[in-house]
Amino acid sequence: MAKPPRNPASGILFVDKPQGITSHGVVSRARKSVGTRKIGHAGTLDPMATGLLVLGANNATRLLTYLVGLDKQYTATIRLGASSNTDDAEGELSEPADAAALAAISDDDIARAVSNLTGAISQRPSSVSAIKVDGKRAYALARAGEEVVLAERTVTVSVFEVLEIARDEYIDLKVRVDCSSGTYIRALARDLGEALSVGGHLTVLRRTRVGPFSVDDASALDSDLETQLVAPATVARELFETVALDAQQSEDLANGKRIALEPRASLPVAALAPDGRLQGLIEIVDGRARVLSNFPRDPQPVDPQEQAAAQGEPVSEEGTPNNG
Incomplete structure (x- = not known):
């Protein structure tokens, strides 16, 4: 049975890729740093190239589709x-x-x-x-x-x-x-x-x-990328028009209902839950919202001791897997 991710947090990573490493090598390093296998990219750079590489972790990989085509x-x-x-x-x-x-x-x-x-x-x-x-x-x-x-x-x-x-x-x-x-x-x-x-x-x-994202704001590959995740809502605000949902609208949209909303000029529209997180990307047709992509709430991080116990691994006194 595959181990669940140590860190299920979703976010976008803006990395300043150094010369001499492939983009897939950057993804591999990011997986280890962030603590999840689920990391994708929004377009590669050649090994000789440096600069801005955009990655998505966990549920935020759903945003990458909208980042690939940016200028x-x-x-x-x-x-x-x-x-x-x-x-x-x-x-x-x-x-x-x-x-x-x-x-x-x-x-x-x-x-x-x-x-x-x-x-x-x-x-x-x-x-x-x-x-x-x-x-x-x-x-x-x-x-x-x-x-x-x-x-x-x-x-x-x-x-x-x-x-x-x-x-x-x-x-x-x-x-x-x-x-x-x-x-x-x-x-x-x-x-x-x-x-x-x-x-x-x-x-x-x-x-x-x-697009609107500069390499000046990117993280070095050897930094602690786990702390550099940018919330999907923050990125969505840079890319799309937004609509703030109230509690009832958020619940209805989560249950698949086509809630009534004022039309917006652009497509898609970022629907923000009452707590500010990105709930989904929607289109508004005839005053009703249709979900294009859902962004489920992130699960709670996995406790290392519980994860090790579930895998039948010995656990040290500090509560971490003891792999010798």
Whole structure:
């Protein structure tokens, strides 16, 4: 019989992912720190990337669906002068571009190419993305030596700003990108290099914002994440219109009744129980609420001594499992 979670508290975690660890590695670390197996994420970052990773614990994983599609902001460094088979520095690089060709690229040339990659654009995702092809991840096929060419898709790059230009053996551009969900910054680097005929790839990537949530407010991975859980109601207030339920409305909604509520302009609406917790996400149709997703009240934390006794484990005098 599986052990119940030590910590059944629900919440959203905003983690500043360090370089060199996978997003799944962050999830694994968070499970241990928080004390529950039920942790999911709202979109991964590559191992080379740093920045904001949004996780959900226990019942708050139901909110992740609404976080995945939020717009994103990144800072990055794009290196012009060589392409990569993975569109980033972790791949196999091409021969460097001719020095004269690089020297001939003016700041104005870069600005024009960047402008052409701003707005609603058609983008071909990187061949090492997580997009599925015939049921398999594109990156798995590419690493197995298969040629992978993914279909182009429309994305929106609302801001593509060059912050700094450094010229040496290569041209390194420090940039800021605000974009829709599903935009590949690696692909922007590749396409910018192709537009300037010298090749390009990504060397640094940091996610600084997801929707209204900033990396400045995120927790370090090595901190006590159990104490960093943000209540689902707090997150919901940032994302949706809210309606405060009275005791009777809360009870009726919990029992599946379609309670009468004033219409709201947006969808969904966050229904808050009298104690302030997020009770559910609803839509209001013809003055009646319909539940889109319930958020049950969290159970009480598991007492370590009771949990160990239930599993038939010896218990120390301090009341914790004695595993030798």
